[in-house]
Amino acid sequence: MNESKKKILLVDDSSTALMIEKMLLGKASYDVITARNGEEAVQKAIAERPDLILMDVVMPTMTGVQACRVLRAHDATRATPIILVTTRGEREAVEEGFASGCNDYVTKPIDGLELLTKLRDQLGQ
Amino acid sequence: MAAPKDTLGDYVRQVRESTQRYAQDLLAENEKLLALALTVHTEKTQLEEQVETLRTQLERHRAAERTLAEEMSDMESTRRELSSRYLDVEQSNTNLAHLYVASYGLHASLERDDVVRSIHEILVNLVGSEDFAIVDRASEGGPFTVTSSMGVSAERCARIRPDEGTIGDSLTRGVTYVRSLDGQGRGPEEPTACIPLTVGGRVYGGIVVFGLLPHKPQLEAVDRELFDLLATHAASALYCCELHARVKLQVGREAAQ
Numbered sequence: 001m002n003e004s005k006k007k008i009l010l011v012d013d014s015s016t017a018l019m020i021e022k023m024l025l026g027k028a029s030y031d032v033i034t035a036r037n038g039e040e041a042v043q044k045a046i047a048e049r050p051d052l053i054l055m056d057v058v059m060p061t062m063t064g065v066q067a068c069r070v071l072r073a074h075d076a077t078r079a080t081p082i083i084l085v086t087t088r089g090e091r092e093a094v095e096e097g098f099a100s101g102c103n104d105y106v107t108k109p110i111d112g113l114e115l116l117t118k119l120r121d122q123l124g125q
Numbered sequence: 126m127a128a129p130k131d132t133l134g135d136y137v138r139q140v141r142e143s144t145q146r147y148a149q150d151l152l153a154e155n156e157k158l159l160a161l162a163l164t165v166h167t168e169k170t171q172l173e174e175q176v177e178t179l180r181t182q183l184e185r186h187r188a189a190e191r192t193l194a195e196e197m198s199d200m201e202s203t204r205r206e207l208s209s210r211y212l213d214v215e216q217s218n219t220n221l222a223h224l225y226v227a228s229y230g231l232h233a234s235l236e237r238d239d240v241v242r243s244i245h246e247i248l249v250n251l252v253g254s255e256d257f258a259i260v261d262r263a264s265e266g267g268p269f270t271v272t273s274s275m276g277v278s279a280e281r282c283a284r285i286r287p288d289e290g291t292i293g294d295s296l297t298r299g300v301t302y303v304r305s306l307d308g309q310g311r312g313p314e315e316p317t318a319c320i321p322l323t324v325g326g327r328v329y330g331g332i333v334v335f336g337l338l339p340h341k342p343q344l345e346a347v348d349r350e351l352f353d354l355l356a357t358h359a360a361s362a363l364y365c366c367e368l369h370a371r372v373k374l375q376v377g378r379e380a381a382q
Binding site: 014015016017019020023024027087088090107108109110111112113116 | 212215216218219222223225226227229230233243246247249250251252253255338339340341
């Protein structure tokens with residue numbers, strides 16, 4: 001397996017969440033870039049073309065769900081896998097996420113193994 | 126009158142000759158059959174030997190198959206054990222990462238607002254609660270009051286009695302309270318957990334967790350470790366902020382004079 005490192009865009013307004021996600025993904029040998037809100041996420045996703053976006057739902061300026069809709073409407077990011085991170089695991093919240101175009105979701109607190117499994121699944125690894 | 130006698134003699138001779146030929150043919154056929162029987166017997170013996178050899182080989186293969194099956198079974202249990210260990214190690218990694226991130230976040234700033242934000246983020250992102258309050262003492266020895274909260278309405282905040290009941294007991298004794306799994310005897314204001322924030326054995330405040338996120342059924346071992354970490358590190362971080370604020374104020378005053 002001589003694959004180049006996959007690039008992951010982490011989006012969260014919480015330093016704590018970003019740090020834990022970075023630690024979990026860093027040890028799995030991914031290149032990680034970050035954004036602190038949905039708006040910044042859209043800009044970075046278009047400019048940096050990550051292989052996958054892991055994005056919190058509740059954020060200032062633009063929520064994860066809104067950002068997901070914008071990313072799905074843009075040619076450059078239409079097919080980029082998006083995993084939403086949510087504190088709400090109820091059916092309505094999950095359905096709203098999928099309706100916005102996300103590929104999968106994980107709930108907080110993040111379980112490292114679950115996150116890596118879903119991430120690898122979306123990246124076809 | 127001699128002719129009939131000759132005819133009889135010819136006939137007898139012919140019969141004898143025919144009989145002799147027939148007997149010779151039979152003998153020849155018998156020889157052939159004997160040779161054939163010998164060949165068949167030899168082939169039968171060879172085939173029996175081959176069957177015996179194959180039977181031995183089959184037994185050997187069956188024994189080898191049994192050994193391989195046992196080895197496969199051993200390998201499968203080893204694989205399961207390693208897989209289970211891998212999951213444990215991954216879980217431990219995640220738990221350690223949680224503790225490290227929590228500790229790092231709490232001591233990353235000397236501003237009280239930053240530390241309080243960090244406590245909020247730890248509770249939301251690492252414990253899995255959006256229903257909690259932080260209580261503090263306005264003055265040393267004074268009553269505890271709610272200074273920060275999430276998911277708790279102002280009305281509910283006003284109903285919280287940090288000096289009474291389970292919360293009061295936990296904060297007075299300086300012992301972390303975690304509700305039992307069955308949740309028996311739980312009143313409407315009974316917390317899920319109460320973590321006294323202590324520095325040098327003195328309780329400076331507390332974190333009261335009223336509920337967990339809907340998809341999180343119960344607190345886990347790592348949450349208790351996080352509570353232990355919060356009890357000391359959050360307390361010392363808040364205490365440092367207070368000292369830092371005092372020093373800043375004093376330096377400001379002295380500079381103004």
